[in-house]
Amino acid sequence: MVKNKYELIYQDLAEQIDDGVYLVNSYLPSENELKARYETSRETVRKALRELSEHGYIQKVRGKGSVVIPRNKFDFPVSGLVSFKELAEKLNQSVETDVNRLQTVIPSRHIKKQLNLETDAAVVEVIRTRKLGGERVILDKDYLLEEKVTGLTEAICKDSIYHYLETALGLVISFAKKEITIEEPTVEDRECLDLDGFHNVVVIKNYVYLDDATLFQYTESRHRPDRFRFVDFARRHTH
Amino acid sequence: MVKNKYELIYQDLAEQIDDGVYLVNSYLPSENELKARYETSRETVRKALRELSEHGYIQKVRGKGSVVIPRNKFDFPVSGLVSFKELAEKLNQSVETDVNRLQTVIPSRHIKKQLNLETDAAVVEVIRTRKLGGERVILDKDYLLEEKVTGLTEAICKDSIYHYLETALGLVISFAKKEITIEEPTVEDRECLDLDGFHNVVVIKNYVYLDDATLFQYTESRHRPDRFRFVDFARRHTH
DNA sequence: CAGTGGTCTAGACCACGCG
DNA sequence: GCGTGGTCTAGACCACTGA
Structure with a gap:
């Protein structure tokens, strides 16, 4: 099962957030940094970040970055x-x-x-x-x-x-x-x-x-x- | 108040769906057609369509197009x-x-x-x-x-x-x-x-x-x- | 096969935050 | 002024649909 690039980035970041690598109220690396890290284009990084935002992992703040927001892992979904x-x-x-x-x-x-x-x-x-x-x-x-x-x-x-x-x-x-x-x-x-x-x-x-x-x-x-x-x-x- | 291009396309299409220009179960024009019609790039059209999809206006079907889905206008939102x-x-x-x-x-x-x-x-x-x-x-x-x-x-x-x-x-x-x-x-x-x-x-x-x-x-x-x-x-x- | 949407790229310009 | 994210472009290649 081959995955899309943005899907891999999404899962990687989501997992790191769940595992506490990125703490609530801290910032993810910038889009440019992620683009370099995953060796991809900025739009692809942005697609992964958009999904994280839709699913309640992060909030994007213009001029600053992507903040990790609180999320109860065991809530009734x-x-x-x-x-x-x-x-x-x-x-x-x-x-x-x-x-x-x-x-x-x-x-x-x-x-x-x-x-x-x-x-x-x-x-x-x-x-x-x-x-x-x-x-x-x-x-x-x-x-x-x-x-x-x-x-x-x-x-x-x-x-x-x-x-x-x-x-x-x-x-x-x-x-x-x-x-x-x-x-x-x-x-x-x-x-x-x-x-x-x-x-x-x-x-x-x-x-x-x-x-x-x-x-x-x-x-x-x-x-x-x-x-x-x-x-x-x-x-x-x-x- | 200046609007973004994708926002204008979104609103235009949403209004036309609400007004019955595009009926439930029919297809919107293709992305290429919309791109020409609004004189923009395909990604911008796609951004408008993504929002329509998120808000329950359309369902995208690969290889076919964007189908208008039923939506009760007066529902409790x-x-x-x-x-x-x-x-x-x-x-x-x-x-x-x-x-x-x-x-x-x-x-x-x-x-x-x-x-x-x-x-x-x-x-x-x-x-x-x-x-x-x-x-x-x-x-x-x-x-x-x-x-x-x-x-x-x-x-x-x-x-x-x-x-x-x-x-x-x-x-x-x-x-x-x-x-x-x-x-x-x-x-x-x-x-x-x-x-x-x-x-x-x-x-x-x-x-x-x-x-x-x-x-x-x-x-x-x-x-x-x-x-x-x-x-x-x-x-x-x-x- | 031609037409559709899905993914990905490289680059541009803008608006905002902050020092 | 520099780094951030937001928008937009033009183009590429792929996967799927249906005639």
Whole structure:
């Protein structure tokens, strides 16, 4: 697997920041210095720095340089489109997934609308509960276009759907639109989650798109409120 | 106010997408075509297209072109660091802000920790309630470094603090780290909000940084759950 | 095959920070 | 004035798409 030059520079610098080679509030070497060090052009260095900036590693200050900014390595990275399995690995928590349902269905009107379907294309419905510390705290309902996701099995759903799609099927997940709201629990929520005394659930609706800009998945992730946390890094855009 | 070339191209294309000149699922002109049309270099066109892509206007597909993707113009843009006033204008709702408190204080230990203060630097505390349709549904608690925000008045707080900082004081807000959780209402929440029967509040903690990478504001925004909605556009990052 | 976007280069000029 | 990052250019080569 050959990497791009800017990708190598990005990873090298990101690793050094994570390892404390460059401390928070200190400056990275200047662009000219990096250009010499990596034997490349300045635009290539700048591309790596741009990615570091977008991902919350550095802040560029005109006339001065690139400052390393604070970054909690173990934060919940929902905003970057991370799957539950990847997340669980980062958090290093005891987690478990139960597959309640896995079937191909003709989508209901509601699901057709969410997936923007004109025709009666078949849809794979996956319903899973996620346990943290033995309690069922997340209910995930996925609806995927069947034509794109052949060969889903219960074992795959217990592991990671994304991992399967990306490695086995070669699909490239590109972007998602996400919506977070607070709702009253449904009957299904009460059945599938250990809600104890909680009066609300946090609902995350996800519309996931592939590389070629086609919408191929709609997901509802329903969380018990005490176990929900969302962190985000946002840059201010003025246009 | 002179604009950069890529900024002009960005705005021109964004406007045309919003106006339906380029429809969802259709392609923008190719980079070479745009380069000729705007009489510029390809890298400059690419910079404009990169911004469109980051902001959820287009998806670039190799070998084919830039596809316009769906985008709800009136969505709640919390993720881009937008102030309540800017938001209210977009939503075109009847909104009102009450300033409950505006004072300079020696920060408590908790606030010092949030703002990462070593010394006893003075902090301006602003507490506001936001009304939507006559009901008090948001409680905003802001803590700003006093040395940076001289001259705050109640009238400014009723309008928009960000607007004052950016225009009158020339501060440049650059990025923020945000955390969303669900909590039990405090006594203060019960006093300041019309909670009716709601058992939870949505708490958004914001750590806001300036241009020069200094942390200068900590904000807690406490929402009644039925009036809370957060939407986000996220690209998948694989590194 | 021609056309598209992705990467990379070498160089130019500008705006800003700081001494 | 010097070093920093920000913008812009003209050109090269590659990888991918689709006819």
